[in-house]
Amino acid sequence: MNLTGADIVVRCLKDEGIEYIFGYPGGAALHIYDAMYRQDDVKHILVRHEQGATHAADGYARATGKPGVVLVTSGPGVTNTVTGIATAFMDSIPMVVITAQVPSHLIGDDAFQEVDTVGITRPCVKHNFLIKDVNKIAETMKKAFYIAATGRPGPVVVDIPKDITAQSAEYHYPAKIDMRSYQPKIKGHNKQIARGVDLLLQAKKPIIYTGGGAILSSAEDALVQLVDSVEYPSTSTLMGLGAIPASNPNFLGMLGMHGTYEANMAMYDCDVMLAVGARFDDRVTGELSKFSPNAKIIQIDIDPSSIGKNVPVEVPIVGDCNEVLLQLNAQLQPRLGEIGRGSIDQWWDVVNQWKSLDSLAYNASDTVIKPQFVVQKLLEITNGDAYVTSDVGQHQMWAAQYYTFEKSRRWINSGGLGTMGFGLPAALGVQLAYPDDLVACITGDASIQMCLQELSTCLQYNLPVKVLNLNNQYMGMVRQWQEFFYDRRYSHSYMDALPDFVKLAESYGHIGIRVDKPGDVEGALKEACGMKNRLVFLDILTDHTENVYPMIAAGKGHSEMHLKPSDGDVQERELA
Amino acid sequence: MMRRIISVLLENEAGALSRVAGLFSARGYNIESLTVAPTDDPSLSRMTIVTSGTDAVIEQITKQLNKLVDVVKLRDLTEGKHLGRELMLVKVSASSADQKDDIKRLVDIFRGRYIDVTESTFTLELTGSTEKVDAFLEALSQAEMIEVVRSGMLGIGRGKNALKL
Numbered sequence: 228m229n230l231t232g233a234d235i236v237v238r239c240l241k242d243e244g245i246e247y248i249f250g251y252p253g254g255a256a257l258h259i260y261d262a263m264y265r266q267d268d269v270k271h272i273l274v275r276h277e278q279g280a281t282h283a284a285d286g287y288a289r290a291t292g293k294p295g296v297v298l299v300t301s302g303p304g305v306t307n308t309v310t311g312i313a314t315a316f317m318d319s320i321p322m323v324v325i326t327a328q329v330p331s332h333l334i335g336d337d338a339f340q341e342v343d344t345v346g347i348t349r350p351c352v353k354h355n356f357l358i359k360d361v362n363k364i365a366e367t368m369k370k371a372f373y374i375a376a377t378g379r380p381g382p383v384v385v386d387i388p389k390d391i392t393a394q395s396a397e398y399h400y401p402a403k404i405d406m407r408s409y410q411p412k413i414k415g416h417n418k419q420i421a422r423g424v425d426l427l428l429q430a431k432k433p434i435i436y437t438g439g440g441a442i443l444s445s446a447e448d449a450l451v452q453l454v455d456s457v458e459y460p461s462t463s464t465l466m467g468l469g470a471i472p473a474s475n476p477n478f479l480g481m482l483g484m485h486g487t488y489e490a491n492m493a494m495y496d497c498d499v500m501l502a503v504g505a506r507f508d509d510r511v512t513g514e515l516s517k518f519s520p521n522a523k524i525i526q527i528d529i530d531p532s533s534i535g536k537n538v539p540v541e542v543p544i545v546g547d548c549n550e551v552l553l554q555l556n557a558q559l560q561p562r563l564g565e566i567g568r569g570s571i572d573q574w575w576d577v578v579n580q581w582k583s584l585d586s587l588a589y590n591a592s593d594t595v596i597k598p599q600f601v602v603q604k605l606l607e608i609t610n611g612d613a614y615v616t617s618d619v620g621q622h623q624m625w626a627a628q629y630y631t632f633e634k635s636r637r638w639i640n641s642g643g644l645g646t647m648g649f650g651l652p653a654a655l656g657v658q659l660a661y662p663d664d665l666v667a668c669i670t671g672d673a674s675i676q677m678c679l680q681e682l683s684t685c686l687q688y689n690l691p692v693k694v695l696n697l698n699n700q701y702m703g704m705v706r707q708w709q710e711f712f713y714d715r716r717y718s719h720s721y722m723d724a725l726p727d728f729v730k731l732a733e734s735y736g737h738i739g740i741r742v743d744k745p746g747d748v749e750g751a752l753k754e755a756c757g758m759k760n761r762l763v764f765l766d767i768l769t770d771h772t773e774n775v776y777p778m779i780a781a782g783k784g785h786s787e788m789h790l791k792p793s794d795g796d797v798q799e800r801e802l803a
Numbered sequence: 804m805m806r807r808i809i810s811v812l813l814e815n816e817a818g819a820l821s822r823v824a825g826l827f828s829a830r831g832y833n834i835e836s837l838t839v840a841p842t843d844d845p846s847l848s849r850m851t852i853v854t855s856g857t858d859a860v861i862e863q864i865t866k867q868l869n870k871l872v873d874v875v876k877l878r879d880l881t882e883g884k885h886l887g888r889e890l891m892l893v894k895v896s897a898s899s900a901d902q903k904d905d906i907k908r909l910v911d912i913f914r915g916r917y918i919d920v921t922e923s924t925f926t927l928e929l930t931g932s933t934e935k936v937d938a939f940l941e942a943l944s945q946a947e948m949i950e951v952v953r954s955g956m957l958g959i960g961r962g963k964n965a966l967k968l
């Protein structure tokens with residue numbers, strides 16, 4: 228079958244099983260847009276800014292596990308996607324970004340709307356392609372999806388000059404692709420796994436530490452089976468929340484800069500650590516020289532370069548987390564009797580002491596709205612079953628701390644890059660994937676203004692996201708750091724001249740509700756969640772001065788946490 | 804800190820070189836020299852990278868290189884017996900008879916070659932290990948150096964050891 232390059236691009240998407248693409252047209256992309264017009268298998272979602280397209284595709288991918296797809300024009304269309312591509316890259320999210328390019332003969336001429344797309348995106352993609360031959364489109368698209376979704380996933384950019392999309396070629400979409408230079412290792416090495424199992428069984432103070440990789444590889448069941456059978460204390464990074472249900476008795480909550488006291492202390496004190504799809508990020512480890520000084524570490528990761536990168540590892544296991552955990556469980560189950568239950572029980576006694584500190588307790592108020600309280604109410608009203616996206620800042624940490632996730636792929640946030648502006652477009656992508664589920668975007672007054680224009684997209688496609696704007700009239704997280712580390716010099720962190728968010732939501736055709744009393748929070752949330760077909764923007768005026776606790780300051784170790792000030796230092800606090 | 808010679812087979816694709824160069828600059832790795840050219844199999848290029856770093860850094864370098872989708876195979880040649888060669892072209896001014904004699908002596912000792920001669924200049928070619936090439940340059944330093952061009956190192960394993968697909 229002979230098709231134009233543009234039709235081939237779209238047919239590839241269909242044959243790849245792509246349901247939605249997120250895009251924005253422009254000159255170089257017009258042939259492809261014309262091809263979109265000729266079909267209705269692949270649905271196009273018109274965003275209002277290309278950054279929004281990338282975050283929406285990213286949110287869709289995080290919630291479904293399927294690659295997100297973006298289509299943009301050359302030049303500014305491409306540069307606007309860079310933040311979103313880098314966001315997906317840092318969190319290993321599968322995404323294919325199709326970028327139109329100026330016609331081949333103009334490349335290198337500083338043509339109108341020309342940028343070196345491959346060059347600009349190279350440092351923040353898993354791979355990128357510039358297609359120079361119409362006959363290569365189908366194969367390249369197949370490679371792009373294959374690379375994006377396998378191994379350690381990530382974004383792939385496919386740059387296609389306009390003239391290539393006008394030429395025609397025989398269409399054939401390869402069913403399968405084999406690349407000699409790209410062969411991710413899936414199964415773990417059984418001997419290495421056996422060494423890991425030995426260490427786990429001998430442990431006296433073990434901890435299981437899981438990250439986003441456990442979710443990306445769909446290792447939830449194998450992970451829970453492991454945790455339940457060994458009954459070892461377990462913790463998760465920001466990116467891994469939900470893989471182990473928060474209510475699992477072995478789960479200690481999130482670790483890291485704003486993790487729980489028990490999770491961080493157990494990390495510090497452990498003798499054996501099993502890391503599953505977690506990359507020892509600096510926000511997780513704190514000061515490296517003080518990181519888990521006595522731990523022997525077993526690390527499972529599909530990316531060999533993640534293993535031993537920041538922290539020396541005793542037993543490296545390269546492979547897909549799910550596959551490796553299945554192998555590990557098979558070796559471990561018959562030997563469970565070897566676990567020294569006595570020492571594990573003692574370890575739990577210590578951990579439970581730490582837990583009794585209740586490091587997430589906060590001072591409730593009936594005069595000002597505490598942001599933590601809002602998140603807790605949302606949890607209650609949605610039975611913990613909502614998809615929650617967030618932006619970046621204090622609200623993100625409170626969402627992670629107080630919305631206790633029972634399932635994976637429900638917590639959608641930019642962990643690695645920390646991109647303000649992510650929350651709303653990501654919510655849009657999630658809502659498209661799950662039209663009947665409740666999708667809440669927990670955001671802040673600064674972050675929401677970074678991709679606000681997507682409110683318009685939500686209206687066009689009838690996406691009834693619930694926006695919870697935890698409005699503290701500050702870039703709260705910046706203010707918190709200035710309070711702690713800059714002697715309260717609040718340099719440019721006050722959000723002056725905030726818009727009237729209620730009117731703003733209304734002018735976009737949505738419902739806006741302002742909430743300024745603690746007593747009204749529950750009612751407003753119920754009302755918003757009850758409006759199944761409307762986007763509701765809740766502008767919730769929260770305590771300006773609230774800080775995120777506990778906290779490990781930069782340069783500190785896991786055993787040096789700051790707790791809520793009224794409770795004094797850890798040393799002074801009674802362990803119940 | 805040890806000097807390492809890493810040989811890389813990569814897809815002979817546009818942009819493959821900049822992926823490698825970009826990786827080194829983005830992650831702050833050292834590059835002493837980098838050479839690249841197609842191999843007997845025109846779909847493959849071979850690159851020789853000379854770098855240095857602690858063992859941990861070198862481990863990351865090889866892992867990060869392997870992670871590049873264009874990289875097919877690589878080896879740290881310094882882990883085994885290997886040979887490294889550089890090519891150097893030097894243009895020196897040689898006007899007096901004395902100068903010409905001095906240079907000729909050095910060229911003989913170092914087994915260099917004359918590849919171009921004019922009334923007042925010699926252009927010389929020399930291949931050898933980095934140490935030899937350095938020594939030659941040092942010995943020449945008396946002469947009036949006009950231009951020096953070095954290829955950077957090419958590396959290959961000794962004996963049956965080969966980096967092939």
Ligand SMILES: Cc1ncc(C[n+]2csc(CCOP(=O)(O)OP(=O)(O)O)c2C)c(N)n1
Nearest residue numbers: 620621622645647671672673674702703704
């Ligand atoms: C695009 C971008 N710019 C700057 C930052 C740095 N930053 C991190 S948190 C934050 C403040 C966020 O304020 P807000 O959205 O109001 O949330 P709050 O902390 O008040 O909950 C800033 C500016 C960032 N993460 N992303």
